[in-house]
Amino acid sequence: MQANDPNIQWVEEPQLGWTGRMYLTPIIDGLTITLNHFFKAAKGDTFTVQFPEERPKFGNPLIYRGVHRLNKDDEGRVKCVACFMCATACPAHCIDIVGTQSPWEDREKYPQSFVIDELRCIFCGMCEEACPVDAIELTSMFDLTGASREEMIFDKEKLLSVYDQTIAAEPMKSKGGHAAGKGA
Amino acid sequence: MAVITVDGRDVQIGDDEKLNCIQAADRAGVTIPFYCWHPGLSVVASCRMCLIETGQKNKDTGKVEMVPKLVPGCQTPVKDGTVIITNSPKVKANQQFVQEGILLDHPVDCPICDQAGECWLQDYYFNFGHKERQADIKPFTSDRKELGEHVTLFADRCVMCSRCVRFTREVSGEAELQVINRGSHAAIDIFPGFPIDNHLSGNVNDLCPVGALCSSDFLYQQRVWFMEPHDSVCVKCSTGCSVQLHENHDKLYRIQPRFNPNANEWWMCDKGRFENQYIDAPERIGGVKRRGRDQFENCDWPAAITEIQRCLQDLVTHQGGKTIAAVVSPFLTVEEAYLLCKYFKGLSPEATLVLGKIPVDGQDEVFAKGFTIRAEKCPNRRGVEEVLRHFQADFMTWDQFLAQADAKRWKGAYITGLYPETWNDEADANRIDNISLKIVQDFSPSPIARKATFVLPGVTFAEKGGCYVNHAGLIQATDWALKPFEAAHIDGQIFSDLAGRRGLYQPTAIMPEVAAEIPFFARSASGVPDGGLNLVTGSEKSPRTSQLGTVTHPIPTFRTVASDMLEVES
Structure with missing residues (x-):
């Protein structure tokens, strides 16, 4: 596009009058907003929460994408069948699974180890979508901290413990998923 | 026509x-x-x-x-x-209803089935099936059964194609498998107490179009789509089966035969397929070692190469070229053997070339349709022989070399090993003990390596490219699949450095040189095609046009189809 294109509308900055040049009106405008918020806050109408004493509220914790958990089945065993669909779908390559023959009669394969590098994870939720047995889910736990990188690499036990912590508040999103269990 | x-x-x-x-x-x-x-x-x-x-x-x-x-x-x-x-x-x-019929009995447990990703039923269903599976009656029950050391049967996944049964009857010839029962109760099974234990048993896992027969050794090791295939040649005997090495993150997970009408057709033996633990054995030699006063010291590559060059040159100058010998292992590729021989003959035309020990185990095992497991357990005896013959018409054998060692002829010896199995013992090591400069290039520790002055870590066939000539004179090219173990160098790189050639060793760049110099290899001057070249008879079949050769997919896999769809969308 050329500078002399007839379709271009050139807008000139308006000249300030003398009131404008004294900057009084803009200052008053700004202070009005500040004061409005000041009185609102004084009445207790705020967005800010006093984290960590106070917890923020989510619209729907069931669709929040926070820390992963590994679901357990009715008998308390890990639901995962080590199909590697999550690892395949993961765009950050943060899931590492070692599958092996399961020790149970009614299951064929299970994860011997299941490790998620939470620092590498981008919390996109693809693993959850890919899972054919709804074994991996993202919880609404968002305040993930650790003192070292190693601490942020979650293994199977840790992921199962997230399930124990969150299952009361967040029920499993689906009851389905018996790709490797007897009877559906 | x-x-x-x-x-x-x-x-x-x-x-x-x-x-x-x-x-x-x-x-x-x-x-x-x-x-x-x-x-x-x-x-x-x-x-x-x-x-x-x-x-x-x-x-x-x-x-x-x-x-x-x-x-x-x-x-x-x-x-x-x-x-x-x-x-x-x-x-x-018809195609849709045949698929539908198979799916009536099929568990569709693709998430945990090892065949998923290379399953003919999966792929055919995407290409020729109904849009949706209409039957939804049978949940999965695991019905696993060990049919033999290498074969696991998942009976409910079977589509009753009977390929495995025909294979054991027609090719391996021991007929362990059969169809039991009739109609919808038909199943593949063995006679009680007679497991499938022939030496070609691994092939039934490849033949199975679905996940009914799975390799016990590969079971649940890796999903197939993570692995990268690399064309190679099996080194376990002189048949030289064309194979594919399937690797992920520098670990070899499985070996499968690749169709080659000139060598192995569709098959390969269990020895070549399963006995490859030596490739990532923990005891492999990982670094250059140099003998210090009483024990080995670590050494880096440039220093070792310079030192070896100097020592050998000194020997030639002071003791004469007759006192040095290079033992050329039949596990080296043609290019590598050529570089080593050329280097030694460059040092002194009187230097002796020795054909490494030829491992022989029993008799040739010939199967019904002609597939043969050879007694000669090395891939490149013929190729190395031809190279040696070019440089020295009367090259020595390993036994002659040892006999000369007894006679204290050698002052310096460059011994290449690279055998997958143990190839020397204390007695051999003692016989060469009087050689003052012993350079041993190998990947696994052996008595001879323990006596060495220098130990150079070489690599296995999976880590290097190059050409092998099988028993019939068929030359085949391989591609490297894994990175060399720890500080090991590709054998050709070591010889190339020793010879003072610059840059990275490229087997494809060396081959034309070999072909120009040695008449036997003249035909491979412009590269070796997939099916290899027969250097003796001068005629070979191409795997492309001879028949529908592949036992893997005759149609695009799901992965290709899926990526095509993604391309259309974007």
Whole structure:
């Protein structure tokens, strides 16, 4: 596009009058907003929460994408069948699974180890979508901290413990998923 | 020249070719799906997947007379004027309902099935099946059974193509497998107490189009789509089976045969397929070692190379070229053997070249259809011999070398090992003890390596490219699949550094040089094709045109199809 294109509308900055040049009106405008918020806050109408004493509220914790958990089945065993669909779908390559023959009669394969590098994870939720047995889910736990990188690499036990912590508040999103269990 | 019409397209086939409809259609670029047919086995036409419409064109009138019913493409030979129709509604409906029928009994446990990703049922269902599975009656029950050391059966995944049964009857010849029961109760099984234990048993896992027969050694190790295939050649005997190495993150997970009409056809033996633990054995030699006063010291590559060059040169200058010898292992590639010989003959024309020990184990094992496991357990005896013969007409054997060592002839010896199995003992090591400079290039520790002045870590066949010449004079090229173990160097790189050549060792750049210099290799001057070149007879079949060769996918895998779809969307 050329500078002399007839379709271009050139807008000139308006000249300030003398009131404008004294900057009084803009200052008053700004202070009005500040004061409005000041009185609102004084009445207790705020967005800010006093984290960590106070917890923020989510619209729907069931669709929040926070820390992963590994679901357990009715008998308390890990639901995962080590199909590697999550690892395949993961765009950050943060899931590492070692599958092996399961020790149970009614299951064929299970994860011997299941490790998620939470620092590498981008919390996109693809693993959850890919899972054919709804074994991996993202919880609404968002305040993930650790003192070292190693601490942020979650293994199977840790992921199962997230399930124990969150299952009361967040029920499993689906009851389905018996790709490797007897009877559906 | 016979002319066949496939879906309205004419394709010519040779007069001496005996093709069935599947093969003829393949020539025209048309895929006829099939389960039970296999080019290396007899025809049973039991899966009904390849049913097509066929007819005969009358040469005089040009009128086509069609057979009223669908016929199995695998069982119907083509001749001049045959008309094949594979895309009519009748054919498509049959394909859909055959799939539907298989899925009635199939557990669809793809998430935990090892075959998923290279499953013919999966792929065919995407390409030729109904949009949705209509039957939804059978949940998965694991029905696993060990049929033998390497074979695991998941009976409910079976599509009863009976390829495995025919294989054990026709190729391996021991007929361990059979179909038990009839009708919808039919299943594959063994006689109680007679496991499948022939030396080709691993092939039934490859033959199985679905996940019914899985390799016990590979079971649940890796999902197939994570692995990268690399074309290679098996080094376990002098048959030189064409194989594919499947690797992920520098770990070799499995080896599968690759169709080659000149060497192994579709098969390979269990020894070559499963006995490869030496590649990532923890005791492998990982770094350059140099003998200090009383024990080995670590050493870096440039220092070792310079030191070895200097020591050998000193020996030649002070003791004469007759006192040095290079032992050329039959596990080296042609290019590597050439570089080593060239280097030694460059040091002194009097330097002796020795053919490394040729491991022989028992007798050749010949199977019903001619597949042979050779007693000679090395891949490149012939190639190395030809190279040695070029540089020194009367090269020595390993035993002669040891005898000369007893006679205290050698002052310096460059010994290449690289054998997958133990190849020397304390007695051998003691016999060479009087050699003052012993350079041993190997990947596993052995008595001889423990006596060495220098130990150079070499690599296994999976870590290097190059050419091998099998017992029949067939030269085949391989590609590297894994990065060298720890600080090991590719053997060719070591020889190339020793010879003072610059840069990275490239086998494909060395081969033309070999071909120009050694008449035996003249034919491989412009590269070695997939199926290899027979340097003795000068004629070989191409795996591309001879037959529908592959035992893996005859159609694009799901992965390719999925990526095509993604490309269309974006």
